[in-house]
Amino acid sequence: MIVERYARNLGLPGWTVETQRRLATAGVLVVGAGGLGSAVLPYLVAAGVGRTGIVEDDTVEITNLQRQVLYDTPDVGTSKAEAAARRLSALNPEVTVTPHRTRLTPENAAGILAAYDLVIDCTDNLATRQLINRTCLELGKPWVHAAVSEYYGHVTTLRPAGPCWHCLSGMDTAAEPPPSGILGPVAGLIGCLQATEALKYLTGTGRLLVGRLLVWDALRPGWEEFSYRKNPDCAVCGNRNIPVPPAAD
Amino acid sequence: MAMQVELRVFATLRKYLPDHPLDRGVVVTVEPGTTVGQLITKAGVPLEKVKIVMVNNRHADLDQQLVDGDRVAVFPPVAGG
Numbered sequence: 658m659i660v661e662r663y664a665r666n667l668g669l670p671g672w673t674v675e676t677q678r679r680l681a682t683a684g685v686l687v688v689g690a691g692g693l694g695s696a697v698l699p700y701l702v703a704a705g706v707g708r709t710g711i712v713e714d715d716t717v718e719i720t721n722l723q724r725q726v727l728y729d730t731p732d733v734g735t736s737k738a739e740a741a742a743r744r745l746s747a748l749n750p751e752v753t754v755t756p757h758r759t760r761l762t763p764e765n766a767a768g769i770l771a772a773y774d775l776v777i778d779c780t781d782n783l784a785t786r787q788l789i790n791r792t793c794l795e796l797g798k799p800w801v802h803a804a805v806s807e808y809y810g811h812v813t814t815l816r817p818a819g820p821c822w823h824c825l826s827g828m829d830t831a832a833e834p835p836p837s838g839i840l841g842p843v844a845g846l847i848g849c850l851q852a853t854e855a856l857k858y859l860t861g862t863g864r865l866l867v868g869r870l871l872v873w874d875a876l877r878p879g880w881e882e883f884s885y886r887k888n889p890d891c892a893v894c895g896n897r898n899i900p901v902p903p904a905a906d
Numbered sequence: 907m908a909m910q911v912e913l914r915v916f917a918t919l920r921k922y923l924p925d926h927p928l929d930r931g932v933v934v935t936v937e938p939g940t941t942v943g944q945l946i947t948k949a950g951v952p953l954e955k956v957k958i959v960m961v962n963n964r965h966a967d968l969d970q971q972l973v974d975g976d977r978v979a980v981f982p983p984v985a986g987g
Contacts, residue, residue, distance in 0.1 A: 689987050691987050692986070692987060693987045694987070778987070779987045780987050781985055781986055781987040782985050783983060783985055803987070804984035804985060804986060804987060805984065805986045805987065806917045806918055806982075806984045806985070806986045807917060807918065808917075809916055809917035809984065810984075811981075811984065825958060825965065826957060826958060826983075827957065827958075829957070829983075831983075833982075833983040833984075833985040834985065835985050835986050835987075836918065836984075836985065836986040839986050844986075844987075870958075872916065874916060876920075876928050877928050877929050879929075881963070881979075882963065883960045883963050883964070883965070883979065884963060884964050884965065885964075885965035886965060
């Protein structure tokens with residue numbers, strides 16, 4: 658571990674060499690490397706998360722570059738997962754970045770997620786979020802959900818004990834197309850919050866946004882927090898005997 | 907006696923309430939016993955476009971009956987990332 662690299666982590670109240678070591682032994686899976694992922698990934702890697710996985714099967718398109726600041730114009734047409742891994746490895750060669758050039762599917766989800774301690778949802782569709790929710794419940798993994806649209810974004814953290822994503826969003830599984838417009842820094846802002854939640858979880862720092870939906874409306878502009886609870890009748894998590902990991906709320 | 911409640915819409919639902927102020931919701935006058943779902947419909951927001959409902963910043967459902975002064979916030983499905 659290079660102490661100089663993490664000096665501003667180690668200068669934080671409550672952050673010790675042992676805290677940094679915990680981060681170095683942790684694994685985080687980021688599903689989706691678009692607007693949210695472009696913010697989440699550099700901050701995790703820069704902070705010293707030991708293993709970061711990227712699930713992404715897309716290639717970089719010119720329309721991505723307005724907000725997906727992880728990529729450069731010469732990356733257009735190349736694999737996002739590979740381009741992101743190159744950039745991130747240059748940012749911090751002391752950690753491992755693993756590109757998974759695939760979509761998350763019911764067939765591969767458990768196998769990929771099992772190797773990580775925490776999942777971060779940076780996807781652009783509801784079906785993958787349902788899959789992350791279900792797989793994380795089955796494996797006893799926490800995850801950080803976020804979504805953005807136009808000038809709006811929200812973030813919340815979900816633990817295996819619940820409430821789960823369906824407790825908040827209901828059971829309607831109708832497909833929702835990605836928004837036609839997203840203000841780039843709104844995705845960056847919300848992605849930064851996801852990275853913050855991840856680093857807090859992995860180091861046991863502070864409270865998490867469990868049962869709390871934090872909303873940013875850039876038009877108003879303002880933050881607002883909403884609360885939600887576990888739905889005892891939830892068809893996904895309601896009757897499960899879910900193991901509860903020992904991490905603090 | 908009629909009640910007044912506040913309705914706020916987020917993200918893509920804003921287009922259904924073009925007079926929605928940026929910094930607060932719209933005030934709607936409703937009869938006692940009105941539910942969240944009835945309020946949303948009365949305001950002109952398509953119920954099928956609503957994914958999450960909050961009343962006074964707490965998770966609620968469409969069948970919840972409103973009381974005077976309630977603040978209702980509604981959210982569409984948000985898929986972007």
